[in-house]
Amino acid sequence: MKNSPKLISNYEYKKFFLPDITTHNLFNNSNIQLYRIENYLKKIVIPVNPYQTTFNFLIFVTQGYVKQQLETSVFEINANQALSIKQGNFTATLELSDDVEGFFVIYENEVITEIALTTSDLRFFYTSPFSILDHDQINWLIRLFELLEEELNQTEHINAISTALLQSALLKIIRTENTDNKSLSRASFISFQFRELVQKNHIQHKNIDYYSNILKISDNYLNKCVKETTGKAPKQWINEITIQHSQILLQDNSKEIAEIAFELHFQSPSYFSRMFKKVTGESPSDYRTRFLKH
Template sequence: MKNSPKLISNYEYKKLFLPDITTHNLFNNSNLQLYRIENYLKKIVIPVNPYQTTFNFLIFVTKGYVKQQLETSVFIINANEALNVKQGNFTATLELSEDIEGFFVIYENEVITKIALNTSHLNFFYTSPFSILNPNTISWLIRLFELLEEELNEDEHNNAITIALFQSVLLKIIRTENSASGLINRARSISFHFRELVQKNHIKHKTIDFYSDLLKISDNYLNKCVKETTGKAPKQWINEITIQHSQILLQDVSKEIAEIAFELNYQSPSYFSRIFKKVVGQSPSEYRLQFLKS
């Protein structure tokens, strides 16, 4: 059976990227955790190679900026902005400003299941995970984050209270975005579901018609919806998501590049290398060498 890239756990994330983390925080396995970015991420090992996590996290910046890769996009999260990263997304922290401040919230999927969000809220939140918030919303959210932080720091904190506070955080962010952008439309919904399907099926299926058949729409309509909402054609998404997958596999130096190419169902190692260079800007061997040096 072919191996997929390993999703790293909360503990592994801290161990890999945060060498100066306290023992208490390292072994904190609560399903909802909140840290100050300036204390938690300040000494993160940069550059961080792309990874996938078993948990979700929300980055909320109040001062300075964080540069974060999410799937095939790179976001610069400035003050008054937030980014949600879902379990299984390809992501990496690329840069932190010297004056960075804000909140970093780690939450497990079970936390979301306890939050009463309707389908449109969930679709909108995960389709457009980057939020620019107004000053009134920011001050309200900061007060809420401080209350959540205070409750989580209690020796025996009340899980129902922390879930309710985080629910309020998410609803405020989502509804602020909804009021600014309008409800999710059909094209954005199709684009979202297409990318979810690609994440699950890209190794075996790299043709557009496979996904349009699953979505019960034509190839042309799928192309129109995805291009209109993301600026990229479906084939570009399929290539980029598969190459992100390969970047994680390339970090395992025991695997030959040709082995990875065939594992990802490319017709030949040379074809894989051409697609990789087109997406990343360097060959697989150059990427691996850069990874080893870092």
């Protein structure tokens, strides 16, 4: 875990970071899993370098706090707050308070895709993954997560029930501050799919036609859909996500900037530096210096 951010599986996450996990839970590969922060996550191995996961997870704090890096931002998740980390995001747990309590929920992509998402719901996963909940919402979610925990602990639990419970919890959190319930347009759905693909493939594939071919649409239509729903062109998304990845790599001072440029498949270190400055307003070396001072 010392060099490039690693893409880790559900099993690897628990093996690397949760030393007190039971054998049963270590080998649990269910598409929904729930753990008490105070029983498992509280003993997470810290510090760790940023990593990516093959699964999604939700941190829901009821007491104390968790400090979690998500991409290049750091969130302090206090009581009555939640943070959603999407598959493929760069993340790391940085700090936990001694009195922290709450729920840590792992879930696979199919749990999300089965929810009837609206246009504004997507902001939760891409621009607003952090939620502050009120007293009634907290109590409702605690009761629901306790029911989910009970269902998952059944010897032969019914997957449809646990899926429905988690989907209800996600919708409650997603729509905390969301009153725009317009159904998801085709353009928004294409934009959502495009950004999912870019998160997974941006290192190897930086050309728009790769993504339009997968989505079975023209380059022009992809450009229209993404720009219409996000205000940014597809190429801008590809560049920004790649540079965001480079910022994670730059946090490791043992890596040469040229090495990072080639690792991310830029044609040259100078081209990488120009693109980095275009996206962030500073050079890679200036970013690294500023980061390491904190």
